Amino acid sequence: MALSIVHFPHPTLRHRSRPIVRVDARLREMAAEMLDLMYEHEGVGLAANQVDLPIRMFVANPSGKRGEGEEWIVINPVIDRPKGNEAGQEGCLSVPGLFAQVKRPKKVRLQGYDLSGNEINKELDGFLARVVQHEVDHLDGVMFFDRIGDEAKREIEGGLAEFQTTFESLQDTGSIPANEKLAEQLAVWEKAYT
Numbered sequence: 001m002a003l004s005i006v007h008f009p010h011p012t013l014r015h016r017s018r019p020i021v022r023v024d025a026r027l028r029e030m031a032a033e034m035l036d037l038m039y040e041h042e043g044v045g046l047a048a049n050q051v052d053l054p055i056r057m058f059v060a061n062p063s064g065k066r067g068e069g070e071e072w073i074v075i076n077p078v079i080d081r082p083k084g085n086e087a088g089q090e091g092c093l094s095v096p097g098l099f100a101q102v103k104r105p106k107k108v109r110l111q112g113y114d115l116s117g118n119e120i121n122k123e124l125d126g127f128l129a130r131v132v133q134h135e136v137d138h139l140d141g142v143m144f145f146d147r148i149g150d151e152a153k154r155e156i157e158g159g160l161a162e163f164q165t166t167f168e169s170l171q172d173t174g175s176i177p178a179n180e181k182l183a184e185q186l187a188v189w190e191k192a193y194t
């Protein structure tokens, strides 16, 4: 099975994912595929919800380039100890071409696990802190534009409406399964990994 990135308003983007309780070869393969997709689409982060998987895992590399910067695969991430506040531009591979200024804590602590079960516990700052907060939001079904003011929202609402129209026509023609079918598939993944 090849993973692909789903676009807004795919329902899995609004799904609150459950923690992973099982790591197997297939899950490791999916994490590797997520990194491939992230680099291919010139992103700096990708959450499992964005590839239609209802599990708490994300990949990231703030450099956006394979072999450069710091590459992350994080399972069951938890963020706490927010400090400060900073606005910065964000985009998302699930709404390519749309950007907005998003205000977030400047520093956070990230806890979680890597694919080998090693614990991650790091204080993050700046752009990496922003990327990780954006990705953990995805696992809770939250999009970056849920966190912007009405004025900023108005600027991208035309773009969001276009994504909505495209998604609906892809579902009408059967290129994307109906929401009930999508929910059935999520339940299968949840049973296997959460």
Ligand SMILES: [Zn+2]
Pocket: 091, 092, 093, 094, 134, 138
């Ligand atoms: Zn995103």
